[in-house]
Amino acid sequence: PSHDIKHIGFVKADTMMSIMNWVGLPSFVVYFLSMLVVPFLTGDWVYVQEVWDRWQALNVGMLAFISSVIAFNIAKYNANKQRERQFIAARAFMPHALSELTSYCKQSAILLREAWEKLRETETRPGPLASELPELPESYKEIFSRCISDADPDVADYLANVLVKLQVHHSRMKELKLALGKSEGMIFVPHNVMTYIFSLGELQALINRFFGFARGMEPFNDSNIVWEDYRNAYSNLDIDAEDVDDLVGFTERAISRRT
Numbered sequence: 001p002s003h004d005i006k007h008i009g010f011v012k013a014d015t016m017m018s019i020m021n022w023v024g025l026p027s028f029v030v031y032f033l034s035m036l037v038v039p040f041l042t043g044d045w046v047y048v049q050e051v052w053d054r055w056q057a058l059n060v061g062m063l064a065f066i067s068s069v070i071a072f073n074i075a076k077y078n079a080n081k082q083r084e085r086q087f088i089a090a091r092a093f094m095p096h097a098l099s100e101l102t103s104y105c106k107q108s109a110i111l112l113r114e115a116w117e118k119l120r121e122t123e124t125r126p127g128p129l130a131s132e133l134p135e136l137p138e139s140y141k142e143i144f145s146r147c148i149s150d151a152d153p154d155v156a157d158y159l160a161n162v163l164v165k166l167q168v169h170h171s172r173m174k175e176l177k178l179a180l181g182k183s184e185g186m187i188f189v190p191h192n193v194m195t196y197i198f199s200l201g202e203l204q205a206l207i208n209r210f211f212g213f214a215r216g217m218e219p220f221n222d223s224n225i226v227w228e229d230y231r232n233a234y235s236n237l238d239i240d241a242e243d244v245d246d247l248v249g250f251t252e253r254a255i256s257r258r259t
Contacts, residue, residue: 031062083150090146094214097140098207101166102236105204107134108173109237112197115176116244119190128181136170158210158222165203172196194247197239198254204233224258227251 035055039048052059111131118127144163148156176196179188205225212218230251234241241247 027062028066035059087147087150090143090150091214091216093143094147095211097137097143098211098214100137100140101207102204104134104137105200105207106237107132108169108200109197109239111173111177112193112200113239115180115188116190116193116197118180119188119193129177133173133177136166154222155213155220158206158220162203162206162210165199165206169196169199169203172199190245194244194250197244197247198250200237201230201233201239201251204236205229208233208236225255227255230255 035052039051043051111129111133114129114131118129144159148159151159173196176188176193202225209221209225209229213220231241234247239247241251
């Protein structure tokens with residue numbers, strides 16, 4: 001059977017297999033005791049044959065059921081192995097995608113640092129930013145999609161979370177770049193940009209943490225990000241956390257809320 005089959009009728013394939021295994025094992029034990037152990041203990045060979053003949057229909061049904069359970073488990077094993085091979089193949093390209101996203105984050109940090117400096121000097125309307133809006137790379141999309149499709153649920157959720165934060169960040173960058181170049185519309189203050197810097201640091205921290213797993217050098221780790229992760233991320237982005245008002249305190253408060 002194809003490993004792409006996810007449903008059997010209206011029931012998910014994994015659910016169906018769990019039910020079959022849950023029902024199949026005790027049923028097989030009862031069947032084995034009733035058809036083999038008990039007859040041999042209570043009678044001779046002739047009696048055993050009479051029991052088998054009397055319950056012939058049940059024997060045929062049980063053998064068919066056991067064969068089905070074995071076949072489904074073999075199919076599931078092969079499907080999982082195939083999915084694992086596909087994930088390993090997709091993961092091999094992940095370091096390149098993460099490097100591209102890191103470059104994008106560094107370019108975003110340049111724009112945010114400029115916005116921060118200008119807003120500290122001139123509140124709300126500092127004028128257009130000289131820094132260009134960085135463009136999102138393209139190749140990461142297919143690589144992330146393949147990994148999410150074949151990864152275990154926890155890994156897939158982690159990568160999906162990175163994509164969501166990346167999309168939110170890019171929308172904020174476009175909004176910031178556009179708004180600071182207008183004489184009317186949305187008003188930004190330094191605190192807005194500081195929260196954007198924090199979110200960018202969080203995104204970079206998630207990217208950094210996945211590098212080791214993507215290279216096959218570390219086990220997957222989806223625990224809460226700690227201050228050291230943020231500190232390294234800010235350093236990667238050439239952001240001095242001490243120089244951005246309340247960034248350290250804001251980061252520490254965000255960490256404490258998650259613990």
